[in-house]
Amino acid sequence: MRSVSTHIVQERLELLDAIVAAVARYADVAAAIALAQDRAAARAAVGTLLGVAETGARAVMDLRWGELHAESRNLLRAERDDLASELRARSSGPAGRG
Numbered sequence: 001m002r003s004v005s006t007h008i009v010q011e012r013l014e015l016l017d018a019i020v021a022a023v024a025r026y027a028d029v030a031a032a033i034a035l036a037q038d039r040a041a042a043r044a045a046v047g048t049l050l051g052v053a054e055t056g057a058r059a060v061m062d063l064r065w066g067e068l069h070a071e072s073r074n075l076l077r078a079e080r081d082d083l084a085s086e087l088r089a090r091s092s093g094p095a096g097r098g
Helices: 006-024 027-036 039-050 054-061 070-092
Strands: none
Touching: 006 027, 006 039, 006 054, 006 070, 027 039, 039 054
């Protein structure tokens, strides 16, 4: 993971945080999307609901909900946790500035 810049890891972690939050609140997310007037309003509603930036809301809107079974959710959480650990290691290490 060292070859990937810290900025890219941070961006991926932000997206994974939004996705993990969305799948944990899938019923609320589905309702927010269904009640919106259009895609832009749905994206804004998802962002507000989850407290995420537009890029995170866009990632949630682009999810393929049929693929978010337990195994996929576990993989997403594991990837998020791995990236968070990687960022912590980078920020505490002497050569950890990407």
